[in-house]
Amino acid sequence: MQDLQDRKKFFSRCRRVVIKVGSAVLTGPRGLNRVMIHRLSDQIAEFLERERGREVVIVTSGAVASGIRKIGLSERPRTIPHKQATAAVGQGALMEAWEGAFDKYDLLVAQLLLTSEDLAHRHRYLNARNTLETLLSWGILPIINENDTVVVEEIKFGDNDQLSAMIAGLIGADLVVNLTDTQGLYDCDPRLNSSAGLIPVVHRVDAKILACATPQPGSVGTGGMLSKVNAARKCLASGIPMIIAPGRERDILLRLFDGEMLGTVFLPRKRVYQGRKVWLANLPKPAGDLVLDAGAVLALRKKGKSLLPIGIREVRGTFGVGSPVRCLDEAGNVVGVGLSNYRSAEIESIKGHRSEEIETLIGYKHSDEVIHRNNFVLAGEMMEETDGGPDA
Numbered sequence: 001m002q003d004l005q006d007r008k009k010f011f012s013r014c015r016r017v018v019i020k021v022g023s024a025v026l027t028g029p030r031g032l033n034r035v036m037i038h039r040l041s042d043q044i045a046e047f048l049e050r051e052r053g054r055e056v057v058i059v060t061s062g063a064v065a066s067g068i069r070k071i072g073l074s075e076r077p078r079t080i081p082h083k084q085a086t087a088a089v090g091q092g093a094l095m096e097a098w099e100g101a102f103d104k105y106d107l108l109v110a111q112l113l114l115t116s117e118d119l120a121h122r123h124r125y126l127n128a129r130n131t132l133e134t135l136l137s138w139g140i141l142p143i144i145n146e147n148d149t150v151v152v153e154e155i156k157f158g159d160n161d162q163l164s165a166m167i168a169g170l171i172g173a174d175l176v177v178n179l180t181d182t183q184g185l186y187d188c189d190p191r192l193n194s195s196a197g198l199i200p201v202v203h204r205v206d207a208k209i210l211a212c213a214t215p216q217p218g219s220v221g222t223g224g225m226l227s228k229v230n231a232a233r234k235c236l237a238s239g240i241p242m243i244i245a246p247g248r249e250r251d252i253l254l255r256l257f258d259g260e261m262l263g264t265v266f267l268p269r270k271r272v273y274q275g276r277k278v279w280l281a282n283l284p285k286p287a288g289d290l291v292l293d294a295g296a297v298l299a300l301r302k303k304g305k306s307l308l309p310i311g312i313r314e315v316r317g318t319f320g321v322g323s324p325v326r327c328l329d330e331a332g333n334v335v336g337v338g339l340s341n342y343r344s345a346e347i348e349s350i351k352g353h354r355s356e357e358i359e360t361l362i363g364y365k366h367s368d369e370v371i372h373r374n375n376f377v378l379a380g381e382m383m384e385e386t387d388g389g390p391d392a
Protein backbone atom coordinates (compact mmCIF):
# COMPACT_ATOMS: atom_id res chain seq x y z
CA MET A 1 0.00 0.00 0.00
CA GLN A 2 1.21 3.51 -0.72
CA ASP A 3 1.52 5.87 2.15
CA LEU A 4 1.98 9.57 2.48
CA GLN A 5 4.15 9.54 5.59
CA ASP A 6 7.02 10.94 3.63
CA ARG A 7 5.19 13.29 1.28
CA LYS A 8 8.35 14.65 -0.27
CA LYS A 9 9.56 11.18 -1.16
CA PHE A 10 6.15 10.23 -2.48
CA PHE A 11 5.94 13.23 -4.80
CA SER A 12 9.58 13.05 -5.86
CA ARG A 13 8.96 9.51 -7.12
CA CYS A 14 6.34 10.83 -9.53
CA ARG A 15 8.22 11.18 -12.79
CA ARG A 16 5.42 11.46 -15.30
CA VAL A 17 2.86 13.98 -14.14
CA VAL A 18 -0.39 15.22 -15.72
CA ILE A 19 -1.21 18.75 -14.55
CA LYS A 20 -4.80 19.86 -15.15
CA VAL A 21 -5.53 23.56 -14.80
CA GLY A 22 -9.18 24.62 -14.51
CA SER A 23 -10.85 27.75 -15.91
CA ALA A 24 -11.37 28.79 -12.29
CA VAL A 25 -7.57 29.22 -12.03
CA LEU A 26 -6.96 30.72 -15.45
CA THR A 27 -9.75 33.29 -15.61
CA GLY A 28 -9.23 36.81 -14.37
CA PRO A 29 -11.25 39.99 -14.61
CA ARG A 30 -9.77 40.74 -18.05
CA GLY A 31 -10.35 37.29 -19.51
CA LEU A 32 -7.43 34.92 -19.62
CA ASN A 33 -5.17 35.38 -16.60
CA ARG A 34 -1.77 35.42 -18.26
CA VAL A 35 0.01 36.12 -14.98
CA MET A 36 -1.32 32.80 -13.69
CA ILE A 37 -0.08 31.02 -16.82
CA HIS A 38 3.37 32.55 -16.34
CA ARG A 39 3.46 31.58 -12.66
CA LEU A 40 2.55 27.98 -13.44
CA SER A 41 4.93 27.67 -16.37
CA ASP A 42 7.79 29.09 -14.24
CA GLN A 43 7.14 26.34 -11.71
CA ILE A 44 6.79 23.61 -14.34
CA ALA A 45 10.08 24.69 -15.94
CA GLU A 46 11.78 24.53 -12.54
CA PHE A 47 10.19 21.17 -11.75
CA LEU A 48 11.54 19.77 -15.03
CA GLU A 49 14.92 21.39 -14.48
CA ARG A 50 15.41 20.03 -10.95
CA GLU A 51 15.65 16.42 -12.04
CA ARG A 52 16.29 14.79 -15.37
CA GLY A 53 13.75 12.28 -16.58
CA ARG A 54 10.71 14.14 -15.35
CA GLU A 55 7.86 14.58 -17.78
CA VAL A 56 4.82 16.84 -17.69
CA VAL A 57 1.61 16.84 -19.71
CA ILE A 58 -0.66 19.85 -19.27
CA VAL A 59 -4.44 19.62 -19.63
CA THR A 60 -5.68 23.18 -19.80
CA SER A 61 -9.15 24.68 -19.69
CA GLY A 62 -9.78 28.33 -20.41
CA ALA A 63 -10.68 28.49 -24.13
CA VAL A 64 -14.32 29.41 -23.50
CA ALA A 65 -13.44 31.80 -20.68
CA SER A 66 -10.83 33.45 -22.87
CA GLY A 67 -13.19 33.67 -25.86
CA ILE A 68 -15.96 35.29 -23.79
CA ARG A 69 -13.81 38.30 -23.02
CA LYS A 70 -12.33 38.50 -26.50
CA ILE A 71 -15.73 38.59 -28.16
CA GLY A 72 -17.09 40.84 -25.42
CA LEU A 73 -19.97 38.58 -24.38
CA SER A 74 -21.71 39.66 -21.21
CA GLU A 75 -22.37 36.09 -20.04
CA ARG A 76 -21.28 32.49 -20.61
CA PRO A 77 -22.62 31.11 -23.90
CA ARG A 78 -25.51 28.70 -23.33
CA THR A 79 -26.03 26.83 -26.60
CA ILE A 80 -23.52 24.29 -27.90
CA PRO A 81 -22.78 26.21 -31.15
CA HIS A 82 -22.18 29.37 -29.13
CA LYS A 83 -19.85 27.54 -26.73
CA GLN A 84 -17.99 25.98 -29.65
CA ALA A 85 -17.58 29.28 -31.46
CA THR A 86 -16.43 30.98 -28.25
CA ALA A 87 -13.88 28.23 -27.59
CA ALA A 88 -12.62 28.54 -31.17
CA VAL A 89 -11.93 32.24 -30.55
CA GLY A 90 -10.30 31.63 -27.17
CA GLN A 91 -8.23 28.50 -27.88
CA GLY A 92 -5.64 30.36 -30.00
CA ALA A 93 -5.04 32.94 -27.29
CA LEU A 94 -4.89 30.23 -24.62
CA MET A 95 -2.26 28.29 -26.53
CA GLU A 96 -0.32 31.39 -27.46
CA ALA A 97 -0.17 32.36 -23.77
CA TRP A 98 1.25 28.95 -22.73
CA GLU A 99 3.67 28.93 -25.64
CA GLY A 100 4.93 32.43 -24.84
CA ALA A 101 5.33 31.56 -21.17
CA PHE A 102 7.49 28.49 -21.87
CA ASP A 103 9.44 30.25 -24.60
CA LYS A 104 11.77 31.96 -22.12
CA TYR A 105 12.88 28.52 -20.92
CA ASP A 106 13.40 27.28 -24.48
CA LEU A 107 10.71 24.72 -23.81
CA LEU A 108 8.70 23.79 -26.87
CA VAL A 109 5.00 23.07 -26.52
CA ALA A 110 2.57 21.10 -28.69
CA GLN A 111 -1.20 21.49 -28.92
CA LEU A 112 -3.46 18.43 -28.81
CA LEU A 113 -7.22 18.83 -29.08
CA LEU A 114 -9.05 15.59 -28.30
CA THR A 115 -12.54 14.16 -28.04
CA SER A 116 -13.49 11.05 -26.10
CA GLU A 117 -14.05 9.33 -29.43
CA ASP A 118 -10.34 9.74 -30.13
CA LEU A 119 -9.53 7.59 -27.13
CA ALA A 120 -12.34 5.08 -27.62
CA HIS A 121 -11.15 3.84 -31.02
CA ARG A 122 -8.07 1.67 -30.91
CA HIS A 123 -6.58 3.17 -34.00
CA ARG A 124 -6.87 6.75 -32.75
CA TYR A 125 -6.00 5.72 -29.19
CA LEU A 126 -2.75 4.31 -30.46
CA ASN A 127 -2.02 7.44 -32.49
CA ALA A 128 -2.76 9.72 -29.56
CA ARG A 129 -0.52 7.57 -27.37
CA ASN A 130 2.28 7.43 -29.92
CA THR A 131 2.12 11.19 -30.46
CA LEU A 132 2.28 11.87 -26.73
CA GLU A 133 5.14 9.42 -26.20
CA THR A 134 7.07 10.92 -29.10
CA LEU A 135 6.60 14.48 -27.85
CA LEU A 136 7.69 13.49 -24.34
CA SER A 137 10.74 11.67 -25.68
CA TRP A 138 11.65 14.86 -27.57
CA GLY A 139 11.36 16.89 -24.38
CA ILE A 140 8.34 18.79 -25.74
CA LEU A 141 5.44 19.70 -23.46
CA PRO A 142 2.08 18.43 -24.70
CA ILE A 143 -0.74 20.87 -23.90
CA ILE A 144 -4.18 19.31 -24.21
CA ASN A 145 -7.74 20.61 -24.25
CA GLU A 146 -11.00 19.02 -25.29
CA ASN A 147 -11.71 19.70 -28.97
CA ASP A 148 -14.69 21.89 -28.20
CA THR A 149 -15.30 22.79 -31.85
CA VAL A 150 -16.38 19.32 -32.88
CA VAL A 151 -17.76 17.77 -29.71
CA VAL A 152 -21.37 16.79 -29.59
CA GLU A 153 -22.81 15.25 -26.44
CA GLU A 154 -21.93 11.64 -27.36
CA ILE A 155 -18.24 12.28 -27.88
CA LYS A 156 -17.67 14.71 -25.04
CA PHE A 157 -15.38 13.94 -22.16
CA GLY A 158 -17.78 16.12 -20.23
CA ASP A 159 -15.00 18.25 -18.85
CA ASN A 160 -11.26 18.38 -18.60
CA ASP A 161 -11.26 16.60 -15.25
CA GLN A 162 -12.34 13.40 -17.05
CA LEU A 163 -9.96 14.10 -19.92
CA SER A 164 -6.99 14.43 -17.54
CA ALA A 165 -7.84 11.11 -15.86
CA MET A 166 -8.07 9.39 -19.24
CA ILE A 167 -4.80 10.89 -20.46
CA ALA A 168 -3.13 9.72 -17.25
CA GLY A 169 -4.31 6.17 -17.96
CA LEU A 170 -3.31 6.44 -21.62
CA ILE A 171 0.30 7.31 -20.87
CA GLY A 172 0.64 5.49 -17.54
CA ALA A 173 1.21 8.68 -15.55
CA ASP A 174 2.45 8.52 -11.97
CA LEU A 175 0.27 11.36 -10.72
CA VAL A 176 -2.49 13.76 -11.74
CA VAL A 177 -2.40 17.25 -10.21
CA ASN A 178 -5.79 18.96 -10.55
CA LEU A 179 -5.45 22.69 -9.94
CA THR A 180 -8.62 24.59 -9.10
CA ASP A 181 -9.83 27.54 -7.03
CA THR A 182 -10.35 25.79 -3.68
CA GLN A 183 -7.88 24.31 -1.22
CA GLY A 184 -9.05 20.81 -2.17
CA LEU A 185 -12.09 18.68 -1.42
CA TYR A 186 -14.12 19.85 1.58
CA ASP A 187 -16.59 17.66 3.48
CA CYS A 188 -19.37 19.85 2.03
CA ASP A 189 -19.63 22.68 -0.48
CA PRO A 190 -17.64 25.54 1.10
CA ARG A 191 -19.84 28.06 -0.72
CA LEU A 192 -22.86 26.79 1.18
CA ASN A 193 -21.28 26.01 4.54
CA SER A 194 -18.57 28.19 6.06
CA SER A 195 -17.56 25.50 8.56
CA ALA A 196 -16.71 22.98 5.78
CA GLY A 197 -13.49 21.08 6.60
CA LEU A 198 -10.74 20.11 4.15
CA ILE A 199 -10.26 16.35 3.62
CA PRO A 200 -6.50 15.71 3.37
CA VAL A 201 -6.43 12.11 2.07
CA VAL A 202 -8.99 9.88 0.35
CA HIS A 203 -8.40 6.18 -0.35
CA ARG A 204 -11.75 5.30 -1.84
CA VAL A 205 -14.36 7.34 -3.66
CA ASP A 206 -17.49 5.98 -1.99
CA ALA A 207 -20.98 7.41 -1.53
CA LYS A 208 -19.80 9.46 1.46
CA ILE A 209 -17.08 11.17 -0.55
CA LEU A 210 -19.38 11.67 -3.54
CA ALA A 211 -21.93 13.31 -1.24
CA CYS A 212 -19.36 15.95 -0.23
CA ALA A 213 -19.04 17.31 -3.75
CA THR A 214 -21.67 19.23 -5.66
CA PRO A 215 -21.89 19.34 -9.47
CA GLN A 216 -22.35 23.14 -9.54
CA PRO A 217 -19.18 24.73 -10.89
CA GLY A 218 -17.97 28.24 -10.03
CA SER A 219 -18.83 31.10 -12.39
CA VAL A 220 -16.45 29.91 -15.13
CA GLY A 221 -15.89 26.17 -14.57
CA THR A 222 -17.66 23.05 -15.88
CA GLY A 223 -18.65 20.06 -13.79
CA GLY A 224 -17.75 21.42 -10.36
CA MET A 225 -16.15 19.39 -7.60
CA LEU A 226 -18.25 16.32 -8.42
CA SER A 227 -16.50 15.88 -11.76
CA LYS A 228 -13.11 16.11 -10.02
CA VAL A 229 -14.11 13.43 -7.54
CA ASN A 230 -15.34 11.25 -10.40
CA ALA A 231 -12.05 11.80 -12.20
CA ALA A 232 -10.24 10.80 -9.00
CA ARG A 233 -12.29 7.60 -8.95
CA LYS A 234 -11.09 6.81 -12.48
CA CYS A 235 -7.50 7.48 -11.48
CA LEU A 236 -7.73 5.28 -8.38
CA ALA A 237 -9.19 2.45 -10.48
CA SER A 238 -6.01 2.58 -12.59
CA GLY A 239 -3.79 2.84 -9.51
CA ILE A 240 -2.87 6.45 -10.24
CA PRO A 241 -2.82 8.99 -7.39
CA MET A 242 -4.52 12.34 -7.94
CA ILE A 243 -4.33 15.54 -5.93
CA ILE A 244 -6.81 18.43 -5.97
CA ALA A 245 -4.91 21.55 -5.02
CA PRO A 246 -5.31 25.34 -4.96
CA GLY A 247 -3.92 26.51 -8.31
CA ARG A 248 -3.79 30.17 -7.41
CA GLU A 249 -1.54 29.71 -4.36
CA ARG A 250 1.95 31.02 -4.88
CA ASP A 251 4.47 28.30 -5.85
CA ILE A 252 1.79 25.66 -5.45
CA LEU A 253 3.47 23.04 -7.64
CA LEU A 254 6.92 23.46 -6.13
CA ARG A 255 5.51 23.37 -2.62
CA LEU A 256 3.55 20.21 -3.37
CA PHE A 257 6.62 18.48 -4.70
CA ASP A 258 8.57 19.70 -1.67
CA GLY A 259 6.14 17.70 0.45
CA GLU A 260 4.08 20.52 1.95
CA MET A 261 0.69 19.47 3.37
CA LEU A 262 -1.64 20.92 0.76
CA GLY A 263 -4.79 19.89 -1.09
CA THR A 264 -6.63 16.57 -1.06
CA VAL A 265 -4.63 13.53 -2.13
CA PHE A 266 -6.51 10.56 -3.58
CA LEU A 267 -4.26 7.62 -2.91
CA PRO A 268 -4.83 4.13 -4.34
CA ARG A 269 -5.07 1.55 -1.57
CA LYS A 270 -4.20 -1.35 -3.78
CA ARG A 271 -0.66 -1.83 -4.88
CA VAL A 272 -0.12 0.06 -8.08
CA TYR A 273 1.22 -1.00 -11.40
CA GLN A 274 4.35 0.89 -12.24
CA GLY A 275 3.94 3.84 -14.55
CA ARG A 276 3.24 2.68 -18.03
CA LYS A 277 1.93 -0.71 -17.00
CA VAL A 278 -1.28 0.96 -15.92
CA TRP A 279 -2.61 1.27 -19.44
CA LEU A 280 -1.79 -2.33 -20.17
CA ALA A 281 -3.77 -3.53 -17.20
CA ASN A 282 -6.79 -1.86 -18.82
CA LEU A 283 -6.31 -3.31 -22.30
CA PRO A 284 -8.88 -5.64 -23.78
CA LYS A 285 -7.93 -9.29 -24.40
CA PRO A 286 -5.19 -9.84 -26.99
CA ALA A 287 -6.62 -10.03 -30.49
CA GLY A 288 -3.91 -12.27 -31.91
CA ASP A 289 -0.40 -13.65 -31.54
CA LEU A 290 2.93 -12.99 -33.18
CA VAL A 291 5.50 -15.80 -33.04
CA LEU A 292 9.03 -14.39 -32.89
CA ASP A 293 12.45 -15.77 -33.71
CA ALA A 294 15.14 -16.04 -31.04
CA GLY A 295 16.79 -12.73 -32.01
CA ALA A 296 13.56 -10.78 -31.62
CA VAL A 297 12.83 -12.47 -28.28
CA LEU A 298 16.26 -11.47 -27.03
CA ALA A 299 15.81 -7.89 -28.29
CA LEU A 300 12.51 -7.56 -26.40
CA ARG A 301 13.45 -9.46 -23.26
CA LYS A 302 17.00 -8.31 -22.69
CA LYS A 303 17.70 -5.23 -24.74
CA GLY A 304 14.57 -3.13 -24.24
CA LYS A 305 14.11 -2.88 -28.01
CA SER A 306 11.00 -2.53 -30.21
CA LEU A 307 9.67 -5.37 -32.36
CA LEU A 308 10.72 -5.13 -36.02
CA PRO A 309 9.09 -7.15 -38.81
CA ILE A 310 12.29 -9.06 -39.50
CA GLY A 311 11.97 -10.99 -36.23
CA ILE A 312 8.40 -12.17 -36.82
CA ARG A 313 7.94 -15.80 -37.90
CA GLU A 314 4.20 -16.26 -37.81
CA VAL A 315 0.98 -14.25 -37.44
CA ARG A 316 -2.03 -15.82 -35.69
CA GLY A 317 -5.51 -14.32 -35.66
CA THR A 318 -7.04 -11.37 -37.49
CA PHE A 319 -6.61 -7.95 -35.95
CA GLY A 320 -6.46 -4.29 -36.84
CA VAL A 321 -4.09 -1.41 -36.18
CA GLY A 322 -3.84 -0.59 -32.48
CA SER A 323 -4.95 -4.05 -31.37
CA PRO A 324 -3.26 -5.63 -28.37
CA VAL A 325 -1.30 -8.71 -29.49
CA ARG A 326 0.71 -11.32 -27.63
CA CYS A 327 4.28 -11.99 -28.59
CA LEU A 328 5.32 -15.64 -28.23
CA ASP A 329 8.65 -17.39 -28.59
CA GLU A 330 8.86 -20.43 -30.85
CA ALA A 331 8.14 -22.76 -27.92
CA GLY A 332 4.86 -20.90 -27.27
CA ASN A 333 5.97 -19.00 -24.14
CA VAL A 334 4.49 -15.50 -23.78
CA VAL A 335 7.19 -12.85 -24.13
CA GLY A 336 4.85 -9.91 -23.61
CA VAL A 337 1.91 -7.92 -24.93
CA GLY A 338 1.91 -4.76 -27.04
CA LEU A 339 -0.13 -2.65 -29.44
CA SER A 340 0.38 -3.38 -33.11
CA ASN A 341 1.17 -0.61 -35.58
CA TYR A 342 -0.01 -2.79 -38.49
CA ARG A 343 -3.00 -4.98 -39.37
CA SER A 344 -2.50 -8.75 -39.20
CA ALA A 345 -2.73 -9.04 -43.02
CA GLU A 346 0.00 -6.42 -43.39
CA ILE A 347 2.26 -8.19 -40.89
CA GLU A 348 1.73 -11.37 -42.91
CA SER A 349 3.31 -9.52 -45.87
CA ILE A 350 6.18 -7.83 -44.02
CA LYS A 351 7.19 -10.58 -41.56
CA GLY A 352 10.79 -11.69 -41.99
CA HIS A 353 11.60 -8.53 -43.97
CA ARG A 354 13.74 -5.52 -43.16
CA SER A 355 11.93 -2.32 -42.18
CA GLU A 356 13.27 -0.52 -45.27
CA GLU A 357 11.18 -2.88 -47.38
CA ILE A 358 7.85 -2.17 -45.65
CA GLU A 359 6.67 0.51 -48.08
CA THR A 360 7.46 -1.59 -51.14
CA LEU A 361 5.67 -4.57 -49.67
CA ILE A 362 2.42 -2.96 -48.48
CA GLY A 363 2.38 0.45 -50.19
CA TYR A 364 2.99 2.65 -47.12
CA LYS A 365 5.01 2.70 -43.94
CA HIS A 366 3.53 3.61 -40.55
CA SER A 367 6.82 3.08 -38.74
CA ASP A 368 9.87 0.80 -38.71
CA GLU A 369 8.48 -1.08 -35.70
CA VAL A 370 5.53 -3.44 -35.68
CA ILE A 371 5.28 -2.84 -31.93
CA HIS A 372 7.02 0.17 -30.45
CA ARG A 373 8.74 -0.38 -27.12
CA ASN A 374 6.64 2.33 -25.52
CA ASN A 375 3.56 0.26 -26.28
CA PHE A 376 4.96 -3.05 -25.06
CA VAL A 377 5.19 -4.71 -21.68
CA LEU A 378 7.13 -7.89 -20.88
CA ALA A 379 5.23 -10.85 -19.43
CA GLY A 380 7.17 -10.75 -16.15
CA GLU A 381 6.40 -7.07 -15.66
CA MET A 382 2.70 -7.66 -16.21
CA MET A 383 2.52 -9.91 -13.18
CA GLU A 384 4.76 -7.89 -10.97
CA GLU A 385 3.21 -5.36 -8.62
CA THR A 386 5.12 -2.97 -6.47
CA ASP A 387 4.99 -1.64 -2.97
CA GLY A 388 5.24 2.05 -2.37
CA GLY A 389 4.85 4.72 -5.00
CA PRO A 390 5.64 4.76 -8.68
CA ASP A 391 9.09 3.56 -9.63
CA ALA A 392 9.57 2.23 -6.11
Ligand SMILES: Nc1ncnc2c1ncn2[C@@H]1O[C@H](COP(=O)(O)OP(=O)(O)O)[C@@H](O)[C@H]1O
Pocket residue numbers: 021022023024025061179180181182184185186187188189190191212213214215216217218219220221222223224225226
Ligand atom coordinates in the same frame (compact mmCIF):
# COMPACT_ATOMS: atom_id res chain seq x y z
N1 LIG B 1 -17.02 19.71 -1.37
C1 LIG B 1 -16.44 20.67 -2.07
N2 LIG B 1 -15.15 20.99 -1.81
C2 LIG B 1 -14.53 21.97 -2.51
N3 LIG B 1 -15.11 22.68 -3.50
C3 LIG B 1 -16.38 22.39 -3.82
C4 LIG B 1 -17.11 21.37 -3.12
N4 LIG B 1 -18.32 21.29 -3.66
C5 LIG B 1 -18.38 22.22 -4.64
N5 LIG B 1 -17.24 22.91 -4.75
C6 LIG B 1 -16.97 23.98 -5.73
O1 LIG B 1 -16.35 23.45 -6.91
C7 LIG B 1 -15.70 24.54 -7.57
C8 LIG B 1 -14.61 24.02 -8.50
O2 LIG B 1 -15.18 23.44 -9.66
P1 LIG B 1 -15.08 24.19 -11.09
O3 LIG B 1 -15.70 25.54 -11.00
O4 LIG B 1 -15.63 23.24 -12.11
O5 LIG B 1 -13.50 24.39 -11.20
P2 LIG B 1 -12.45 24.27 -12.40
O6 LIG B 1 -12.71 25.40 -13.33
O7 LIG B 1 -11.12 24.37 -11.70
O8 LIG B 1 -12.62 22.92 -13.05
C9 LIG B 1 -15.15 25.39 -6.44
O9 LIG B 1 -15.15 26.75 -6.77
C10 LIG B 1 -16.04 25.07 -5.24
O10 LIG B 1 -16.77 26.17 -4.83
Ligand SMILES: N[C@@H](CCC(=O)OP(=O)(O)O)C(=O)O
Pocket residue numbers: 021022023024060061062063064065087145146148158159160161217220221222223224
Ligand atom coordinates in the same frame (compact mmCIF):
# COMPACT_ATOMS: atom_id res chain seq x y z
N1 LIG C 1 -12.70 22.98 -22.97
C1 LIG C 1 -13.21 24.00 -22.07
C2 LIG C 1 -13.01 23.61 -20.62
C3 LIG C 1 -14.09 22.80 -20.05
C4 LIG C 1 -13.78 22.43 -18.60
O1 LIG C 1 -13.70 21.26 -18.24
O2 LIG C 1 -13.56 23.50 -17.77
P1 LIG C 1 -13.05 23.36 -16.24
O3 LIG C 1 -14.15 22.75 -15.41
O4 LIG C 1 -12.76 24.77 -15.84
O5 LIG C 1 -11.83 22.53 -16.22
C5 LIG C 1 -12.44 25.31 -22.27
O6 LIG C 1 -11.26 25.29 -22.67
O7 LIG C 1 -13.01 26.36 -21.97
